[in-house]
Amino acid sequence: MLDERKKRVLQAIVEEYIKTAEPVSSNAIMNLEGLECSSATIRNEMAELEKMGYIEKTHISSGRVPSEKGYRFYVDELLEDDKITVDEIEYISDKLETKVNELEDLTQIASSTISEITHYTTVSIGPNTDVQLIENIKFVLLSPRMMMAVILTDNGLVKETIIKFDEDITENQVNTLNYMFNNKLKGEPITKIDKPLEKYLVDEMKYSVNLIKPIIVQMKKVVEEEKVHLEGTKQLFELPEFNSLEVAKNFVNILDEKELMADMLNNGYAKDINIYIGEENEKEELKDFSVVTFKHRIGNKDLGTIGIIGPKRMDYSKVISVMKYISKKLNDNLGDNSDDSKEEK
Amino acid sequence: MLDERKKRVLQAIVEEYIKTAEPVSSNAIMNLEGLECSSATIRNEMAELEKMGYIEKTHISSGRVPSEKGYRFYVDELLEDDKITVDEIEYISDKLETKVNELEDLTQIASSTISEITHYTTVSIGPNTDVQLIENIKFVLLSPRMMMAVILTDNGLVKETIIKFDEDITENQVNTLNYMFNNKLKGEPITKIDKPLEKYLVDEMKYSVNLIKPIIVQMKKVVEEEKVHLEGTKQLFELPEFNSLEVAKNFVNILDEKELMADMLNNGYAKDINIYIGEENEKEELKDFSVVTFKHRIGNKDLGTIGIIGPKRMDYSKVISVMKYISKKLNDNLGDNSDDSKEEK
DNA sequence: TTTAGCACTCTTTTTTGTCGTCTGCTAATT
């Protein structure tokens, strides 16, 4: 479709624009490797690329800026990996050594590391609820009317919550609950903790509704809860595109809508890495941004999703290199030294 | 010091400026209640108020803006309470009805309610660590190498954490730990969980350091951890002062520094409500803002602190009314229906 | 003591002009 030189011109424009945030002129990219020709020739190529929709002008006599179609082509066909430096590799390795007790923290560390290296904002979220299986449930009486419920999932996450009752409970009751819940739920997806279960326990098993209802309500809540974690919000404000108050406000609005973030990360299942450029984002509010999402897993255990939010001219190459490296590193590390991960044969 | 009319003029200027964010001219406040005189008279008063330092001009022929001294006088002497509407009262009552299982959530609900009503940004934090006493500690074995520690404090908060070990642990060991920690720490401030305790347990009581160290490390971490919670960040961006990119950036930077926020809230002990206007803030970064902090408690139990961050021309009256009402409401509500609060005679 | 009136100051907005950049096109060159 595009001949070699056009590809080269497009690539040069995208990369130059990523670097400078200024419309790229024919002069600016002339004499780059593979473009040893006059500016006039490049202008001709640019005119055609524009006609095809890969680049556009900001005004009639301006330089060119990549269109979303242009970015998309760049990402799909022209992207070169391995833009990660030795220093960065060292920094990442260092960060990932941090000993964590809860796997959830690992996603946050990955998220903050990405943000620090790329200088974009990252947002992270735990694994999707419907892929998590219950490995064990534990009820512990804290005081006569207060109980704690702990749920261990097969991917090593721990969810705990406190449940209060209007009447005293006995150790005996707690033991029965322990047995009953484990018996019923072990190996089931955590989403099974829901109304029907409450109904079953009350109607069929004849438990007191006063006992069961708060348990189900509270456990359901903690199971469904999406903890969205943000990192590096201020960094984007250093970018030249944030000199427009409009864009800045828009961005702050996005960050304030945690559910919107959660939604964004939960969609787009197909691949581990997904790239949404501008209008490709489902959310109207994100149409001036690009988002790269990264499904973060160890072995076959989903550990959550990380999203990188940046301008449309984000350094896709860098972002993807970093993500791939982190993914690799995590799997290398946790292959050996994770105690609680189940041995797979 | 200030005669009645001067007070009235100052009050009018402050309130008008709070409303419009524009320098206030002599014309604008003439004919307000208590100011039934000509603009020339008001100009004379303004000239004197300016000489005394209560108001200032943005340039030689502009209207007047309150100085920080002016705001301070307004807050100390001129503030009228009860600027809260019936609708707002209803909204607050409604929000505070939400049933919470963890007292921590209550501070967040209060915080978000304040933000929604005042349209300023709020930031909240749990109670200061050194006022919290340990009521009970519970260790629960989750798997051979994973234990959960739960700390109940006298003000009804629950802190829990997971501890991992490099070797298997027995139920017996957990029971001993339970007995030992409770015996040693019940009634003590949570800050007692620290190095010296580790030393004592290992050296004197001859516990294995492999067992004790991770416990102390992890519990200390969760005890010291300050969970800063932000609410309504985007709202401030609607204010006219945020049309300056400088201010906007400044603000985003502040929000990104969670420890700064925590510091801010932990200082200023004296009163339950503290007001810091502009330069009165200890933090350089906050010198263009006003902060109102609100120590939130039920009975004599400290439940955390909420800070309201807004422009210097924030609607102090509204903010304070809302806070007072919330405080009252919480105490009314939780006087009766809180099950776990200890009965005081 | 208050007020009407006016000159003066300063900001804001609009207008005008200049400069520089980059394109598209044409005609010449390879």
Place this chain on the structure above:
DNA sequence: AATTAGCAGACGACAAAAAAGAGTGCTAAA
């Protein structure tokens, strides 16, 4: 047929100048 040099034209960015508007301080009168 592809490339290139050269140039006219378009337009943004910036600065200076001009006009409009808002508010003050002061003076003199009520």
